[in-house]
Amino acid sequence: MKVQALPSVEGNFNLKNYEEAAESFDWSTVEQQFTWSETGKLNLAYEAIDRHVSGDRANKVALYYSDANRDEQYTFEDMKKYSNKAGNILRDAGVKKGDRVFIFMPRSPELYFAVLGAIKIGAIVGPLFEAFMEGAVRDRLEDSDAKVLVTTPALLERVPVGDLPNLESVFIIDESYEENGPYLNFLTRLNGANEDLDIEWVDREDGLILHYTSGSTGKPKGVLHVHNAMLQHYQTAKWVLDLQEDDIYWCTADPGWVTGTSYGIFGPWLVGATNVIRGGRFSPQDWYETLERYKVTVWYSAPTAFRMLMSAGDEVLKKYDLSSLRHLLSVGEPLNPEVVRWGMKVFDLRIHDTWWMTETGAQIICNYPCMEIRPGSMGKPIPGVKAAIIDDQGNELPPNRMGNLAIQKGWPSMMRTVWNNEEKYKSYFEIEGWYVSGDSAYMDEDGYFWFQGRIDDVIMTAGERVGPFEVESKLVEHPAVAEAGVIGKPDPVRGEIIKAFIALRDGYEVSDELQEDIRNFVKKGLAAHAAPREIEFRDKLPKTRSGKIMRRVLKAWELDLPTGDLSTMED
Ligand code: WTA
Numbered sequence: 001m002k003v004q005a006l007p008s009v010e011g012n013f014n015l016k017n018y019e020e021a022a023e024s025f026d027w028s029t030v031e032q033q034f035t036w037s038e039t040g041k042l043n044l045a046y047e048a049i050d051r052h053v054s055g056d057r058a059n060k061v062a063l064y065y066s067d068a069n070r071d072e073q074y075t076f077e078d079m080k081k082y083s084n085k086a087g088n089i090l091r092d093a094g095v096k097k098g099d100r101v102f103i104f105m106p107r108s109p110e111l112y113f114a115v116l117g118a119i120k121i122g123a124i125v126g127p128l129f130e131a132f133m134e135g136a137v138r139d140r141l142e143d144s145d146a147k148v149l150v151t152t153p154a155l156l157e158r159v160p161v162g163d164l165p166n167l168e169s170v171f172i173i174d175e176s177y178e179e180n181g182p183y184l185n186f187l188t189r190l191n192g193a194n195e196d197l198d199i200e201w202v203d204r205e206d207g208l209i210l211h212y213t214s215g216s217t218g219k220p221k222g223v224l225h226v227h228n229a230m231l232q233h234y235q236t237a238k239w240v241l242d243l244q245e246d247d248i249y250w251c252t253a254d255p256g257w258v259t260g261t262s263y264g265i266f267g268p269w270l271v272g273a274t275n276v277i278r279g280g281r282f283s284p285q286d287w288y289e290t291l292e293r294y295k296v297t298v299w300y301s302a303p304t305a306f307r308m309l310m311s312a313g314d315e316v317l318k319k320y321d322l323s324s325l326r327h328l329l330s331v332g333e334p335l336n337p338e339v340v341r342w343g344m345k346v347f348d349l350r351i352h353d354t355w356w357m358t359e360t361g362a363q364i365i366c367n368y369p370c371m372e373i374r375p376g377s378m379g380k381p382i383p384g385v386k387a388a389i390i391d392d393q394g395n396e397l398p399p400n401r402m403g404n405l406a407i408q409k410g411w412p413s414m415m416r417t418v419w420n421n422e423e424k425y426k427s428y429f430e431i432e433g434w435y436v437s438g439d440s441a442y443m444d445e446d447g448y449f450w451f452q453g454r455i456d457d458v459i460m461t462a463g464e465r466v467g468p469f470e471v472e473s474k475l476v477e478h479p480a481v482a483e484a485g486v487i488g489k490p491d492p493v494r495g496e497i498i499k500a501f502i503a504l505r506d507g508y509e510v511s512d513e514l515q516e517d518i519r520n521f522v523k524k525g526l527a528a529h530a531a532p533r534e535i536e537f538r539d540k541l542p543k544t545r546s547g548k549i550m551r552r553v554l555k556a557w558e559l560d561l562p563t564g565d566l567s568t569m570e571d
Contacts, residue, residue, distance in 0.1 A: 025383035041201035048269035067279030084197035086117025097122030122200030129256025214467030216456035222419030229413035237267035284312035295324035332463035337375035361413030459488035500532035
């Protein structure tokens with residue numbers, strides 16, 4: 001079915017004319033809105049919270065938080081107070097500028113106090129997704145030399161504290177927790193802490209946040225972002241999220257992933273919006289209830305979530321009053337035209353696709369309210385950033401030719417390094433002047449970008465990025481597994497699912513129990529979302545002469561495609 005373009009909509013938007021802005025926009029105009037353009041010293045958490053308290057938003061609700069047990073709201077003044085307190089208790093534990101403070105817990109108000117407090121004292125925050133198991137937690141704390149961790153009693157079991165000599169203190173979120181040695185009680189200390197804090201004024205290039213993310217080879221890598229990224233968080237919160245004074249905004253992403261920080265914390269609060277945070281797991285009823293209850297106006301979610309809502313049926317949706325919604329956005333995977341059509345039907349609104357990555361720190365290619373949408377297209381680069389399709393030599397390709405999706409180096413929220421791995425960082429910039437994303441795409445005659453796929457083997461399952469190498473490494477730790485190769489298999493709801501091909505060691509027999517045991521082994525060792533949903537046993541896996549598993553061949557087997565050049569394959 002041919003998809004009709006959806007016309008721009010009428011309204012009073014933060015971005016009124018895309019073409020005009022794309023032509024004339026200059027990032028220095030964003031900086032001039034903040035006093036740090038004069039002093040040169042800044043702190044993102046101050047700009048996101050305290051600035052609004054000194055202005056006229058002190059009593060405006062900054063955070064509506066709810067989950068199965070809690071139902072709370074905090075004004076910007078409250079957020080200032082609690083983040084100051086958190087900053088003080090972290091500082092008392094010896095945290096200094098540049099130290100890594102990791103936050104490993106499910107969503108809760110304390111998570112947000114801790115993140116903001118750590119940033120206020122100049123620390124680099126490392127958020128960890130709550131589903132990570134011991135192996136994944138260890139890799140990240142070790143690689144980053146984390147000094148302090150904030151976590152809950154339940155998650156503490158997955159932290160190998162004894163093996164981490166540089167981890168000096170662990171804050172536990174539990175009122176009745178008895179302190180001993182390095183284990184400190186976050187809540188009692190927070191209660192007793194001073195409400196005033198000496199903010200650490202930092203340089204724009206000082207470290208802000210370390211997000212670990214997966215590539216196709218090697219362990220997860222720590223992508224470092226700096227305070228300067230706020231320019232782009234702020235400006236895209238206006239242009240793309242289109243946040244305005246009275247908006248109630250809900251971003252469904254967890255802060256363990258970049259969307260949950262850049263657009264669950266930084267963007268919305270930098271522009272002084274009211275932010276809804278909902279804890280707990282996904283269910284269609286719960287999500288619709290959240291939209292209705294808070295009268296959410298701007299909603300940022302992901303294709304997998306929209307597809308799950310779609311498959312729950314429109315009958316469920318009809319029970320709720322969702323008329324407050326005015327602007328919908330999506331990120332993380334290709335947004336199918338079918339989902340856009342569903343959005344038009346049930347919300348009478350266009351879903352705006354946005355493309356970006358952990359490494360880009362903020363949105364790059366987007367659809368804007370003031371612009372026509374071509375369903376299936378990611379949209380156009382934000383003003384002030386140039387994106388292009390280039391070949392492997394760095395030549396820009398003409399319209400409608402598929403190639404590497406690349407961004408001209410130097411946008412404000414660009415990652416500044418890969419922690420402990422400058423070589424990896426440089427590998428993104430091997431083509432002079434360009435950041436090469438690892439995605440392939442083409443651009444049409446009118447400048448719209450269309451996603452085609454990943455060039456490497458990175459898997460996007462339910463919007464979460466999983467490196468096949470990490471899963472394979474865990475699989476071969478299982479006593480029955482001799483060899484393992486992991487691919488993303490297309491799936492109508494999750495985008496892709498993880499499928500593992502496994503060759504067993506001698507003496508092991510294929511069985512349902514063994515399959516289940518292997519799956520649980522990855523669940524417990526890495527994370528539930530990294531466990532293969534499908535496992536296929538083979539006597540032997542295709543390998544190169546140097547012993548590398550050929551995922552390309554596994555994928556061809558799976559999809560019934562030609563296997564291509566096999567000259568490097570062992571006999
Ligand atoms: C994919 C998430 C298609 C892409 C913010 C990218 C997308 C990877 C889109 C980054 C989109 C993100 N359409 N694919 N609109 N947005 N992706 O680092 O392959 O978790 O390289 O960042 O997700 O995933 P990451």
